[in-house]
Amino acid sequence: KAGVTQTPRYLIKTRGQQVTLSCSPISGHRSVSWYQQTPGQGLQFLFEYFSETQRNKGNFPGRFSGRQFSNSRSEMNVSTLELGDSALYLCASSLVPGEETQYFGPGTRLLVL
Amino acid sequence: AQKVTQAQTEISVVEKEDVTLDCVYETRDTTYYLFWYKQPPSGELVFLIRRNSFDEQNEISGRYSWNFQKSTSSFNFTITASQVVDSAVYFCALSEGSTGNQFYFGTGTSLTVIP
Numbered sequence: 001k002a003g004v005t006q007t008p009r010y011l012i013k014t015r016g017q018q019v020t021l022s023c024s025p026i027s028g029h030r031s032v033s034w035y036q037q038t039p040g041q042g043l044q045f046l047f048e049y050f051s052e053t054q055r056n057k058g059n060f061p062g063r064f065s066g067r068q069f070s071n072s073r074s075e076m077n078v079s080t081l082e083l084g085d086s087a088l089y090l091c092a093s094s095l096v097p098g099e100e101t102q103y104f105g106p107g108t109r110l111l112v113l
Numbered sequence: 114a115q116k117v118t119q120a121q122t123e124i125s126v127v128e129k130e131d132v133t134l135d136c137v138y139e140t141r142d143t144t145y146y147l148f149w150y151k152q153p154p155s156g157e158l159v160f161l162i163r164r165n166s167f168d169e170q171n172e173i174s175g176r177y178s179w180n181f182q183k184s185t186s187s188f189n190f191t192i193t194a195s196q197v198v199d200s201a202v203y204f205c206a207l208s209e210g211s212t213g214n215q216f217y218f219g220t221g222t223s224l225t226v227i228p
Contacts, residue, residue, distance in 0.1 A: 092214075
């Protein structure tokens with residue numbers, strides 16, 4: 001069974017631009033979560049989607065948004081990029097929210113210049 | 114306050130030595146889940162082990178074992194007979210029953226296994 005896939009793997013943007021990252025969960029998994037990893041803040045929860053609905057959101061500004069499609073694929077969008085948004089963005093999927101183990105994708109490395 | 118604390122920032126061991134990674138957590142939920150993940154240089158977080166709050170039985174899985182103690186809120190992870198391929202950053206994570214899939218991660222322990 002294929003794992004979680006994320007596209008693109010690497011991205012370079014400039015301040016003020018916007019970016020969209022994509023995540024395809026493991027087949028059959030309906031819950032998708034997003035995390036941001038930076039050297040300074042570590043791994044931080046962004047948001048979680050299940051059945052096309054955002055169930056939970058971390059403490060990030062409104063510039064960070066996401067959505068989930070009927071096939072469970074998810075996208076996250078960051079508008080008006082700032083230098084501090086440079087990070088590894090990780091997507092994780094699980095069968096359902098709650099007690100299930102989350103499996104992570106390889107991440108998208110975003111560099112904002 | 115940090116919900117998950119990994120006090121060890123970096124550890125170096127010589128190949129074949131045993132190494133224990135410490136994790137202390139904090140939660141008020143009675144239902145919660147604890148995880149260990151490994152992050153090699155490639156960046157992907159690889160699931161290692163998971164434990165729920167109702168099961169304090171400690172187990173061994175191959176070269177991995179864990180010690181879950183609710184009395185001290187600790188969930189330590191041991192690698193026996195370490196190998197160079199074990200070199201990575203290890204993260205302990207907590208998931209609370211009240212917040213679903215939101216993981217709280219520790220700051221990670223960077224393990225270097227010296228051949």
